[in-house]
Structure formats: C-alpha cells, structure tokens
Amino acid sequence: MKNSAFGHFWRRYHIGTFLLLIPGAALMIFPFFWMALSAFKTSADVYQYPPKWLPSSFKWDNFAAVFSTIPFLRFYLNSIITSVVQTFLIIMISIMGGFALTKLDFPGRSKIYTFMESSMYVPEVVTMIPLFLLVSSVGLVDSYAGIILPQLSSAFTTILLMSFFSSIPNDLLDAAKIDGCGYYAILFKIVVPNSRTAISTAALFSFLGAWRSYMWPLIVTNSVQLRTLPIGLKYLVQETSSEYQVMMAASLMAIVPILIVYILAEKEFVQSITLTGLKS
C-alpha cells in the first residue's frame, strides 16, 4: 500500500485523517443540530418515538413562548452586562498579575504563584458559602457587583497569559526601560500588543465561563430583575411540566453571543493553540 497509487492517493488527500475527523465533528455538532431543529418542533414532535428528525412545520411559536413565559430580554441584558464587565476586569487583572509574576522580581513571587495555582484545585462549591458570607457582610447581595466581583479571581487566565508573557524576550523590555518606559508603559505598549493571540484566547475562555455561570448568580441574587440567562433558562423547567421545545428555542437564542465572540476571536484562538507547540 505504501508505494501503490491507492496509497499515494490516500496520503496526498489525507483520507485517513478525514475519516477520523468527520465522524468526530458530526458527533460534536449533532447536539447543536438537534437543539436547533427541536426549537421549531411541536410538543408531539418532541415526544415521538422513534425520534422525529425534522419538525412537522417550521414555526416560530416556541420562540414567542420563551418571551411570554419568562423576562428573557431582561435576563439576556443582565448576562451581557455581567459577562462583558467580568471578562474585561478578569483580563485586566490577569494581564497585570501575569506580567508581575513573569517579568518582575520581588520577594515571595514563587510562593504567590504556587498559592494561586493551588486555588485551581479547590472546587467552586467549597468556597461558595464563605464567599457569600463575605459578600453579604459588605452589602453586595442582590447587585451586579455581587455577581461580578467575587468571580474576578481567575488563576487559569493568569497562568495562561504567563506562558505567553514568558516567551517575550527580556531584552525587549530592557530596551524599553532604557528608552524611559515605566512598567505600565512596558506592559501596555509592548507586552500586550505582542500577546494579542493569548489575550483573545483568555478573553474567550473568561467570557464563556461568565456567560455559563449559574450557581453563584443564583445564590447572590434574590430579585428577578438581576437574574442572568442560565437561571432564566431554568425557569422553563417546571415541576408540573417541561416544554422541551421551548427550552430548546431559548437555548438556541442563548448561545448567539458565544458564537459571535468565538467568530471574532477564532483566528487568534487557533493561532494561540498552534503557538503553544512552538519554541520561542
């Protein structure tokens, strides 16, 4: 097979690779495909067995039902506000923290890094009650600040950025110092522009985490006006009945911002994955 025409054809067009990747891609895409189709189905279509692949008719009734059942636009707005602000603040803090831990020399630097890294191994549920005690003692329960501020600490994004910052030559920073740049100028005029791919990737992960966050916003908010989209989607799961087709319509609308953010950051995201395999 190695030297035959078939073998040549097989290698040239990467047939084996595609035979492996296409079913894998189909498996990954299928849930989204099913969700999109189910958003247009009737209740009878959803419960049919064997499963009905296509809706009986493509109608928008389920989407209308979402808006009439829950204050969907309010939840959407709250999610956008909290996710955007949270992502911006996480990136700012992670950039500054990552720069300090990578490029500055100060006592206790390695201990701080170890302490920060070990925080990643603590499950979120363990810190929820002490965090809530802290937030309620400063009067931030039931506020945007109460949702955003406790979620700003992200060891993952800091460590992700550190791995890229460490590849920036120190000579470049020394040259900037000689030219009279202070630390902030070095950070924002040299380090950040050279780390756009890493920052875009970190922003994508942060936004995804913030957008999907359910438990903390549920615990810290009491009023419906402040609830976010993941909590709003749960409103559609009722004790006495669940309209799965309406939930699918709501879920389809809920993933639109994630798709937009990913499309905007896709180039940098793919580039950053490629660069992690290369030596500096």
Add this chain to the structure above:
Amino acid sequence: MRKGTVRIFAALIALALAAAPLAAAPKVKLTVWYGVSGASGEAFKALLDKYSTANPNVEITASYSGNYSDTATKVSAALVSNTAPDVALMAAGPLYTGGNGDFYMESKVNESSFKKSDIFPGVWEYTKFNGRICAVPYGISTPILYYNKDLVEKAGVNMAKSAPKTWNDLYKLAKLVQDKNNAAGASISGFDVTDVGWLFKTMLNQNGNNVINVKKGAVSPAFNDAKGLEVATFWKRMIDDKVMAVGQHSNAEKAFLSGNVAFLVATSARIAKWSKSATIPVSAVAMPYFKKPSVALGGNVLVILGKDKATKDAAWDLVKFLASTENQTDFALKTGYLPIRKSGVARPEVKQIMKDNPMYAVAFNQLGIAWSYWHFEQMGTMDSILWEMIDNIERGTMTPKDALDKAAKDLQNEIDS
C-alpha cells in the same frame, strides 16, 4: 398677620409634623422565597399579591429561588449569613426549621383559626422533624398510576372492570397489555416509573415497612428487612420478565407520552397538563398495593425562617392566609398539586373537577392513604442510595438482598459520620 395667629399656625404645623409618623402605621416587611416556577410560581405569586392587597401595612418582597435543590442551597447559604427570607416555599423545609431547633409552628398550627384537623392526617407527617411539626404542607403530590387508554383497549382490557388492586394484579395486566400489543407489531413496555425511589418507598410502606426506624431521635435504615426484600424481589421480577425496561426511568415519561409504555407511575402534578395536551389518551387508576393501600407524599411546604417574634408572627399570618381552604385549594387547582384540606376536597368546584376528570378523583381520593416518614438530615442522601440500589438490582450486578444490605449499610455510615 398678627403674631399670635402666626404662633398658632406654627404650633399646628409642628404638631402635624410630629404626629405624621404616628398617623401612618409602620409597614411590616416580609421576604418570601418560593422554589416553584411556571404555573405554580405564577399561582403562588398571585396569592402573595392578594395578601398584599388585603393587608396594605405588609410589604412583601417575593422572589423565585430556583428549583428545589437550588432553593435548598440558597436557604443554606442565607441561614449561615443571617440573610434568610422570612417565609420560604420549599421541599425538605423541616430540615431548616426543626433541624435547627425551630419549632415555632408547632404551637401555631393548634390555633383554632388554623383548623389543623381539617388537613389530612398523613399529610402532617410530611412536615415533621423528630416527630414534631415545623412546617405547613402546601404543594403536595402523590404518585399516580397512569395508563395509555389506546394500548389498554387494543389489548381488549376493560379498565372499569379489570383495574388492578394489588401489584400482582398490575404485573399480570401490564404483561397482558404488553404481549397483546407487541404481538400486533408494536414495541412497548408494560410498566415504568419516573421516580424509582418514590415508588419503592410507597411499596415498602404498603408492605408494612416504614423505610426508617426512629428511636429516641436516632434514625436507622429499616428497608432491608424481610418485607423490604419482598418488595425488591417483586421489582426484580418485573425486570426479569421484561415488563419494565432496565434503567430507562429518566426517559419513562417521554416513552409513555410517545405511546411506548402502557402503565406509568408518575407524580399527580402531571394531571393538569396531561388532561389538556398529552400526545396520547391518558387515564389513571388507584395505586396498587402489597398488604395495605398507601402512597408516599412529595412536594413542598411553607416554613418560617424569620428570627424575631414580630416578624415570625407577621409571617404566620401570611402562612395562615396561604394555607386557608379557599387559597390552598385555588393554588392546587391551578397547578396540579393536591388540596390538603378535607374542606377543600368538599368544595363544589373540586367535586365538579373530580366528576369531569376521573384522574383528579383518583389523586384526591388517595389523600386519605397518604403517608410520609419524618424528615431527617440524611434523607436526600438516602434517596440517592435507593436509586443506586435499585439500579444494581435491575442490572443484576447485585442480588436484591445484597443490594438492600449494602444500601442500609451506606445509609447508616452516612448517619453515623
């Protein structure tokens, strides 16, 4: 204007300003969390609004706190930080009142205006911690035996004459309906259940087993005795004879509604929806039993979590209003939960609904045989242990006796830890 007149006016104004706070009665503020959404949430909110309208000196701040488990998480966090609501509609409420030594409601429900004896006796067991009342029952449901009318008719069965009384009767009937429909080209199961733990506990009590023993406040598992083994062995028989599918219970409701299951045990809370918009013709019959008729209770209760006496008393006034015959029955009819009061079931509109829809008659008539064990700290863990035990029995990885003994040991370890 004369000086004297000015002085008089000034004095009158000063008097008016001083008296103004006294003239307006201070508003009582109550925070209410409710762990029900959709139609149930809307109905509960409407009752809170009705109370506010009738009591303008009470200001209620109400919010949906998520589903049962999310509400429990929120209440746990709030109790620790002293930000708990004053009233909560939630499942396992007694764990957060009686479990914290708060039995305020125990004396309040004995007030003559509350009419404690009007609530079905078995329903009160659902509100107890260590044998003492510490909640008021509210959104209550029981398991119901539903059936697909089409499948039963195709098997030539007349349910009016052949309704199963015992679980053996149900086994034979489900097998008959399954075999006859499958012989005609269908592919159905005779029986399934959505909440296996709930049904298993119902069966245990029907067979004379109370699931747990409580001696001087100490809880221990009781489900692994000979009576429990009879129930587990019957369950395995349903699986081995392929009357019930293995491990498909999370899909049981969907399978039933798509016409692939003949008999289904599910919550009575489904009656309202399935009466209007089920994809198959659905009806219901009384729950079969082993030695005595009995159904385990589920649902939510009202608890008072406020701390000071004035707030508790104001909260109690709200709870009394919500649990009155008129309001609780209204809530039940709008949501699919059950009326908890005998006077509620006797109301003309309820009698009419029972006449118009036999499924409601089945559900409401079961209230007289409703039962519950007292709440205890590890009851949530017990449900998980029972699910795992039943899964082991169904998949044949353990014999019924071994599975029961292991589950009892796991629960005891949890209680002791």
